[in-house]
Amino acid sequence: MATFRGSCLCGEVAFEVDGPFDKFLNCHCSRCRKASGTAHSCEVIVEAAALRWLQGKASVTRFDLPQARSFATAFCCRCGSPMPHLTRSGREAIIPAGGFDQLLGAAPDRHVHWASRADWYVPGEGLLVEE
Template sequence: MTTFGGSCLCGEVAFEVEGPLDRFLNCHCSRCRKATGTAHSCEVIVKASALRWLRGEAAVARFDLPGARSFATAFCKRCGSPMPHLTRSGREAIIHAGAFDQPLGVSPDRHVHWASRAQWYVHGDELPVEE
């Protein structure tokens, strides 16, 4: 099995995930846009038992959106980086793909909540690339 390591921007928090990765998706719902400040969140979903904290778990804050059946976010209290969190059922862990420290070797396999996508979002290779 492959292990994928990740951390926050300031390095206070580190974790690892034991593969395989169950799902890798781009979520376009309005809540994910608000939580990330981007067109969509890019999330890896694994079984809860696949996530292990290496350091700084106490530095992770969780926010459960009041009134929402299943929406939550987690972040480093020091630098604000999105961090892994368990679903409310506790069966799965959600990890923002940008939190991983090395390439995952796979790409997102689906877009979810596509009908809710931002009106300004451009999908595909229509934009010029700047390096």
């Protein structure tokens, strides 16, 4: 079993997650687009017990969208980086994939809410790559 570490942009918050991941997905729902400011969120889903806070848990702010049955987001209150959070049931943890500090050796295996994707989203093939 591999363990993966992650943190926020300012370093205030750090966490670790035990692999393997249950799901690795790109969510295209309008709520994830709003919360991320991008075409989709990219998330790892694991059992709640697989997530451990190493530091700064008190600096993580959670927002539960009141009118949604299950949508929430969490972020570092200092730098605004998206951070892990538990589902409302508490059974799973949702980890923003961009928050990991190391190579994962895995990639998203599914798109969810594809029908809700942004009309300007173009999957990677055919795009120029700038480095």
